[in-house]
Amino acid sequence: MSSNWPEGVGRIILPEIDSTNAEAARRVGSLAGPVWILAHRQTKGRGRRGRAWSDPVGNFSATYVARPDGPPDQVALRSFVAALALDEALVAVTGRPDSFAIKWPNDVLLHGGKLAGILLESVGENARVNHLAIGIGVNLRHAPEPEEGALTPVSLLAETGVQITPEEFLGILAPAYARWDAQLSTFGFGPVRQAWLARAARLGQPIVARTVAQSFEGTFVGIDSSGALLLQMPQETRAIPAAEVFFS
Template identity: 35%
Template sequence: MTNPASQAPGLRIERHESAGSTNTLAFERARAGDPGNLWIRADRQTTGRGRLGRSWSSPKGNLSASLLLIDPQPRERIGELPLVAAVALADALDKAAGTFGLAKLKWPNDLLVDGAKLSGILLEAEHLSNGKTAVVLGIGVNCVAHPQDGLYPCTDLAALGYRVSADLLFDRLCEALKERLASWREPGGFSVIRRDWIARAAHKGQHITVKGPRELTGRFLDLDERGYLVLELENGGKETIYAGDVFLPGFEH
């Protein structure tokens, strides 16, 4: 059943008791002609996807949701969306938990608390037969449970002592992401997102290793104007990183 999102007028919500992947359902709706601004939630997700083809399954009590957008911005700007979503999710978490700056952001879009991963965000896009582009933001948050065998140390809100239900966090996320998307669409809007992302950045100024098409180690210097990570290498040069996984030196991966 699809209902209006009471906390964010203009958005609709489709909720399922169980689903394989909320991102997959969102693309099915897009191919069937849905106009977008549609959230799809599942109380339990069994075959969800993470970045770089990894799995992201989520038990009942955690948050699993995907937002379908149709042509949200010119295609060259779609890559900015994971950072928009990360800042919005960090905003929503503070509002739901009654905290200030609880989560740090690990490039490009993971939320960390005390160095452990709390959430994942997956951006996927598909060109539709009508010439439009369907963009789906999949968001998963560990509210009551977390995986024990991930690439990084993980945590959940309950383990941290925060009683934040998936329903409450989702309501706050609807509000926060709608506001951040509106800001992003304004002229120069991504500069505001970039500023707020950097204010929450984990590891800025520290030496990190980025594993992608090749592995590089250097000091996390900045984000460029498009949201890509800028590393300062040992030889004094700079390298712009477009995709990859960030690790602290010495972390086995």
């Protein structure tokens, strides 16, 4: 392991698996502590709302699984921790901080195209989260075919010329995640929120937020203390806890 690898965190490398989040769910009963699970290829990778996640060899697919403290709404804030860690790792690899931005709620953009996605899944009972799995996919070498109405996917290699293996990238991402997670645990969501807003895509600009039942248009003005999207509309500022965001 890298000399910077976070203390007490395990690492599992697999040649091929259906889904790293699915593998995390299968292993939680036997895990002694937090662990990263990386697969060189996923055959059934998933994105938000059950969408398929394309995962050719050379791209990054990994899941961080841990037993977090706190109620579910606080545990869910790790999505912002993961996004900041991912942004930090990508900037470290490329040296191009101005090329990346974070799109609410869970994507990292490169030159305005979708480079990476984050998927949180949890298992719990009695209002507690027993295990949290944070799945992360990054188009290191290959970009999938674009979906209608979605942001154009991009790859790190095509956009920057940077070549890095999934295992090398994990060695940079894992310490970054540990640092941001420690920030959240020690100081609460405030500093994480401010850092996230400093990297947010389209802050102060018009966007469309679509929930299952409704569509809202307004100006993206921030996120609140729960991580909900704040949308300035003609009559009100609305907090939207879950939605798909589209750029005008």
